[in-house]
Amino acid sequence: MRWNRLGWVAMAVLALAVAAYAFAVALTPEWRPPLVRDLFGQRPLAAWGHLLGGGVALAAGAFQLNTRLRNRWLGLHRWLGRVYAAAVGVGGLSALVLAPHALTGAVAATGFALLGLCWLATTALAVRAIRGRRLAAHRDWMVRSYALTLAAVTLRIYLGSSQLAGISFTVAYPAIAWLCWVPNLLLAEWFVRSPRARAMLAASAVPERWRRMPEPPRA
Known part of the structure; x- marks a missing residue:
């Protein structure tokens, strides 16, 4: 469990750091790098939505995955x-607006567009599952x-690593x-298919009062 806790702390620190950067860039024009400055000049609503939506999702999601916080509150x-x-709805839809205009062309644009679609879809399925009381x-x-x-x-991380390795941006x-x-x-x-991970999640990640919630009748 100690390693699980350390892993969550590392993930949360990175997520909150990137979220803080997104908020700072969105709210402080002089901090915006040239690429972001161009986005705000050409598609300001999408740029605002992507930065703020993504930042909020990073920050909120980090706390959602903490077992103790979830079970206690x-x-x-x-x-x-x-x-x-x-x-995610705001950030994902904004990503779909921005993706076709990604730098370096169609390969990057397609990658970011599929990311936006998968992000929206997985979140929608998570919401649908909890509304149906399908906790797992x-x-x-x-x-x-x-x-x-x-x-x-x-x-x-990859952008920084590629720059350190001397790989050109294009x-x-x-x-x-x-x-x-x-x-x-x-x-x-x-992770979700690993027997060990599933056993760990089943034992600790679902509050007892959630386990007592009746499952909906099957069709």
């Missing part, structure tokens, strides 16, 4: 879940959704448009 968990879903399915879809939210973190960026989210989603899929 169920009401807060539900409200943060609503905030997270709304933020909700948990699994939320793991997938937040893995895609964390693409904002992995994208910056070569690296099309690959990063896919690498920032496809491995995340594959890792999430492995």
Whole structure:
């Protein structure tokens, strides 16, 4: 459990750092790099929506995945879940507006567009599952959704690494448009299907009062 806790702390620190950066760039024009400045000049509503929606989703989702917080403050968990879903809706739709205009061309544009679609779809399925009181399915879809939210973190890690390695932006960026989210989603899929992970989640991630909720009748 110690490693699980350390893993959550590391993930939360990175997520909150990128969220803070997104808020700072959105709210402080002089901090915007040239690429972001161009986005605000050409498509300001989409730029605002993507930065603020993505930042809120990163911050809210980090706390949603903490077992102790979720089990202790169920009401807060539900409200943060609503905030997270709304933020993904805004951020994901804005991403679909911005994706066709991604730098370096069609490969990057397609990667970011599919990321936006998968982000919206996994979150919608998580919301649908909890409304149907299918708790295990909700948990699994939320793991997938937040893995895609964390693409904002992995994208910056890959961008920084490619610069340190001396790889030109035009070569690296099309690959990063896919690498920032496809491995995340594959890792999430492995996690939700892993017997050990499923046993851990079933034992600790669902509050006792949630376990007593009746499942809906099957058709």
